C-alpha cells in the first residue's frame with residue numbers, strides 16, 4: 001500500500017554481478033549468455049507495468065535451453081542472494097529501500113525478504129530482474145504464494161507502478177460498543193477506475209489487511225485509553241475531538257491512507273466516541289475463569 005521508487009539498478013547489473021560470483025564456469029557463462037533474453041523480458045515488464053498489464057506476460061519453463069526455472073531458482077538463492085556474494089549488496093539495496101523498513105504491501109509489518117511480483121517458478125526470465133523484486137514482510141510474502149494474476153483485476157498492487165493518489169480512500173468506521181468496534185473499508189478515490197478498485201480490494205483480501213488493521217487499531221486504542229480519559233475529564237467531548245484531530249493531521253501528513261490516519265479520522269468524526277466511547281475502551285467483557293462459576297453457585 002506504499003509506493004516505492006523504481007530500483008536504480010537493472011537486470012544487466014544483477015545478472016552480470018551475480019555471474020561474477022559463480023565459480024562453476026559453465027553456469028556463470030550460461031547466465032551471461034541469457035542476459036539478452038532477460039533484458040528483453042525486462043523491457044516488456046517495464047512497458048506493461050505502468051499500465052497495470054503485467055498479467056499479459058506469458059509464463060515459461062526456462063530462460064534459455066541451458067537454464068530452466070529450477071536452475072534459475074538455485075542461481076537466485078545460492079548465488080544472487082547468498083551472504084558474502086558480490087551480488088548480495090544489490091539484493092540488500094532492493095530489500096532495504098522502504099523507509100523505516102516498512103513492508104510496502106501491508107504498510108505495517110517489517111520487511112524480511114524479497115517477493116517476486118511475478119513468481120520465480122513460472123517467470124524464470126524475471127527472477128533476477130530488479131523491477132520484479134519487491135521488499136516484503138514474511139506474512140505478505142507467504143500470503144501471495146506463487147500465484148500469478150490471470151486478468152487485470154486479480155493483480156495485487158505493485159509498489160513500483162501503482163499510485164493510489166493522496167486522496168483519502170481508506171476509511172475506519174467506529175461502532176458503539178464496549179470496547180468500541182473499529183472496521184476498515186475502502187472508499188474508491190475519484191481517479192480510480194473499476195479495475196484499480198477491484199485490484200485494491202483483491203490486494204486487501206490476499207494480504208489479510210482488514211484483520212491486520214483491526215487488530216492494530218484495537219491495540220492502539222488500548223495504548224491511548226488512559227490519556228483520552230484524562231483529556232475527557234479536563235475538556236469533555238470537544239477536548240477529545242481536538243486531540244484526535246491533531247493526531248489525525250499528524251498521521252495524515254506522513255501517509256494519507258495508513259490505518260492510523262483512517263483510525264484517527266474515524267474516531268474524530270464519531271460523536272459517540274468523542275462523548276463517551278473513549279471511556280469504554282477498557283470496558284472489556286468479563287470472562288469467567290475456569291471454576292469460577294462453581295464458586296458463584
Ligand SMILES: [Zn+2]
Pocket residue numbers: 103104105106107108109136137138139140141
Ligand atoms: Zn507486509
